[in-house]
Amino acid sequence: MSSVKNVIKDNYNMMLLKDYLRDAIKEAGFSHAEISKTPTGTRVALHVTRPGIVIGRKGSGIRELTDKLATDFGLKNPQISVVEIEKPELSPSVMCNRMASHLERGTAFRRATMWTLKQIMENGAMGVQITISGKLRGDRSAFEKHTAGILPRAGHHAEVIVAEDIAHVNTAMGLIGIRIRIARKEKFVPEFEMKVEKPKKAKQVKDAETGKMRDETAAEKKARTESEQIAMEEEKMKELETLEEEEAKLK
Missing domain, CATH: 3.30.300.20 (K homology (KH) domain)
Incomplete structure (x- = not known):
């Protein structure tokens, strides 16, 4: 051979x-x-x-x-x-799989896309681009591309900084493809000046024993399996407003 x-x-x-x-x-x-x-x-x-x-x-x-x-x-x-993996939200493969799981569970594709975009940027990404294509709304195939932050698209910087992955998921409408590209700050390029965000306050939860409010611990934040992680995200995702909902309020 x-x-x-x-x-x-x-x-x-x-x-x-x-x-x-x-x-x-x-x-x-x-x-x-x-x-x-x-x-x-x-x-x-x-x-x-x-x-x-x-x-x-x-x-x-x-x-x-x-x-x-x-x-x-x-x-x-x-x-x-x-x-x-220290930060799963900065791994394109993990985020592709999570987004595919959301779509399999029936979450609207745009809501899942915006939630994934938000999670990646909040965990310290330099930039992100999510492309979703396939049978999104009807019989005809379509695609949408959402970008946030700074994401080099060509040249040496793109090869060094950007990581990407692709996943496919079968839905009731048909086959949908997901492509996520993430630029990480760890491989920082001097030409780009990044703004440092202030750390957010810890979420307050009610203690089962004392009944008083306290900060949420790291163990309570982290799910034991990916299925639990997807379920937790779906609950939080309900609070996220999509472009269609914002337009409906303005009418």
Whole structure:
């Protein structure tokens, strides 16, 4: 087999592996996988938002995943490591999956888009662009593009700063594609001057024992699975006003 065919075969296998991992560890908030071949085997680093779900009780999840990668995908002696993502909202893959889940649950596409845009910018992104296309409103395909912040679109800066991912979701209307591009401040470019926002106050919640109001803890903010995260976001999303609702008030 020629070297070109080997490259094509490897890329195809990586695509199948990514699709499998996206579905298999969906609840863990899968972002991406880094695969490198070594003399002793294959190292697979899984970047997820909730490592505990991937590892499982007493490592059962890791063992099952290792056997699956070895038998179905032909990886020699796979050695899996799990890396936790510090800010899931700055990962295009995670946000694509979350937005796709919102659309699967029946959330209006524009409301889901504006909510995702807001979440990404509030978590320190330099800029973001969300493109959604497909059967959005009727039989004809259409697309919408929403942008916020500073997002280089071409040149060296775009290659260094911007990360992107694409996801597809089947809805009652038809197939919808989601593309999210995020520019991160960590890879800052001197030409762009960013404004520093003041930190927001912590949300007040009622203590079940004392009955007094207190600041919301980090454990209460974080959901245990991606499904819980989606459900929490849907409750908050109801407070978000779309352009159609704003126009209706003005009439």
